[in-house]
Amino acid sequence: MGPVAAQAPPSEVIRQGHVPADSLFKLLYVPIEVPAGTAEIRVQEDYNRQGGNVLNMGIYDPAGYRPGTTAGFRGWSGGAKTSFFINAQTASTGYVPGPIHSGTWHVLLYPSTIAPSGLDWKLTVTLVPGPTGAAFVAAPAAATVNNRAGWYHGDLHMHTLHSDGRRTPAELVDEADAQGLDFIVSTEHNTNSANLSWGRYARPDLLIINGEEVTTTAFGHWNALGLDATTLIDWRYAPQDSMIATHTAQVRALGGLAIINHPFFPDTINRFQFGVRHFDGIEVWNGRWDARNEQALRWWDALLRQGRPLLAVGASDTHTAASSPNQLGRPRTVVQTSSLSRTGIMQGLRARRAYVVADRQLTLTLTARATGPAANIGDTLVVAGGQRIKVAFQLRGASAGTIQLLGATGVLATSPVAPGGSTTVRWQLPVGLPRYLRVEVRNPKAICSS
Ligand SMILES: [Zn+2]
Ligand SMILES: [Zn+2]
Known part of the structure; x- marks a missing residue:
């Protein structure tokens, strides 16, 4: 061709x-x-x-x-x-x-x-x-890979030659396989051309979800996740045009999610200027951890304190090949879902049953309970007055660093990561509602958050 x-x-x-x-x-x-x-x-x-x-x-x-x-x-x-x-x-x-x-x-x-x-x-x-050639036949990726419930590792943000990335779609899929990813979301800038052909690169165990990075240099970038292959989300409007609600609603009507990308990149222009109320989540961790990610995490946490719980995601936003520092699957978002399918992943993300880790060997669990059943990541725990909350956190794949349990009042507890690669921590909180609980694990080289 x-x-x-x-x-x-x-x-x-x-x-x-x-x-x-x-x-x-x-x-x-x-x-x-x-x-x-x-x-x-x-x-x-x-x-x-x-x-x-x-x-x-x-x-x-x-x-x-x-x-x-x-x-x-x-x-x-x-x-x-x-x-x-x-x-x-x-x-x-x-x-x-x-x-x-x-x-x-x-x-x-x-x-x-x-x-x-x-x-x-x-x-x-x-x-x-000249004569019209043979017609193009779209080959979108399958919307379901399996119907097994579980926690699945995914990268929600990446680019190929279909926008400003350097990889071919085939190379990206090879790398997703090598990085142990269960799913990827294709998010090219302002085009759905890649989504029309992901079926040609399918692997039996890899779910490819259609998305788009809706991109303006003037007002910021956001990801439309979980689209149909033929859908394009328009980007040609400013915050004052009051169009953003229509376009994020268009994404939701397809079962998808609208996520604010790297809200503080770069330093000079491009700060996110659309209203946060129109979005389902914030990319608090984009590529390598740095001060701008720190700023995004603080913003997300401030919204939590205000009683506005948004989904927090992390993604590589990878543009270049495996040897680059901006590597596919680093960081990644791990999602609990009833099936490895577009619908399942979107439902898991919408329910905020998700956590973010630096790379493939890191996994975690977090539960909180009062007297009733335990609440997992994304759940709401109902606590009667006077009851104390018990929190259990388990981390695998890390052997150094510090674990912090955080709530609306700041740091609630701190523990070291055990050197052996598996850490279990139990905390009992004083009486009083923390409003939300989250955990951060940091070491000088990496961070993970849930
Ligand atoms: Zn971007
Ligand atoms: Zn991007």
């Missing part, structure tokens, strides 16, 4: 313009007339890179391009590519193969960095006539 061979001379359309510095983050739609009989569209983007200019790119077909509709969506590569092609059977990664309908297509340009002198751009669009 590849670009179609031209049977008649291709035609070329050139569009160019200047984006002044005050047009940062403004969406620019460049119309392209596509005649009947076109078999393939090729787009080449050129712009001056001086001053750190970045011009993101995507394309819509005649079915529609306006914000609020994704009917005409045919792909997005952000700042990761400067050229792409689409034909009936195949397309560049990030783009959606299918019929090349005649009519007005729109190339979307989105400047996310502009030098004071502005940005000069040029699009060279090549329209290749």
Whole structure:
């Protein structure tokens, strides 16, 4: 498969313009007339890179391009590519193969960095006539791997060549296997192109869940987890447009979850600006543990104190191969579910039956009880006045560090991690409601949290 061979001379359309510095983050739609009989569209983007200019790119077909509709969506590569092609059977990664309908297509340009002198751009669009090739056949991943209840290890955030990652989908699946992951969620920036083909890379024991990293440079990133392969969640709105509720509701209507990603990355721009009330969870641990993750954890904890319990997740956000520090499955979210399936994982996450660990050898259990049955991670424990809560915590796979039991008033108890690789701690709390309980385990190299 590849670009179609031209049977008649291709035609070329050139569009160019200047984006002044005050047009940062403004969406620019460049119309392209596509005649009947076109078999393939090729787009080449050129712009001056001086001053750190970045011009993101995507394309819509005649079915529609306006914000609020994704009917005409045919792909997005952000700042990761400067050229792409689409034909009936195949397309560049990030783009959606299918019929090349005649009519007005729109190339979307989105400047996310502009030098004071502005940005000069040029699009060279090549329209290749010819017969339509064989139709693209979508092959989404199976929604269920097994119906066994358990705690499953997953990575909720990653990128391949379908956005700005460096791996092929096949390499990513190989690595998921090698890292002992039970499930992964595909979260490319602003495109569902990878989701249309995960079935081609399926492994019998690996669940691949469709997702999308809904990405704006201006207002932050969030993950839509648990989508249908054909669904794209639009990203073209600002906090003041009051559109975020509609889009997170769209995710929930599919049984999915909306998670705020790396809310404090990077330091200068990109801080998360949509209202937290629209979201189900926060990625408190993204890639390698650092001060910005610490900030995200504090924010999540502050929300817990306010009586707003959100799901906390950790994920690698991996973009590069196994040898990189940003490795698939580090950290990972471990989820309790009744089945290894998209529905099961989403239900487990929604119920907050989940914990986050640095890597594959770490597992834990946490229970709390008063006089009745024990509550597990994610459960609500009902405590009558005057009853004391007993907490049991078990950690495997760590042989150094400190365990802290935390509640709304701060640290409730502290214990060392036993050197042998398995630690069991029991605490009895003084009378009085802690409102919530959580555990953090830290050592100089790693942290895990539940
Ligand atoms: Zn991101
Ligand atoms: Zn990401």
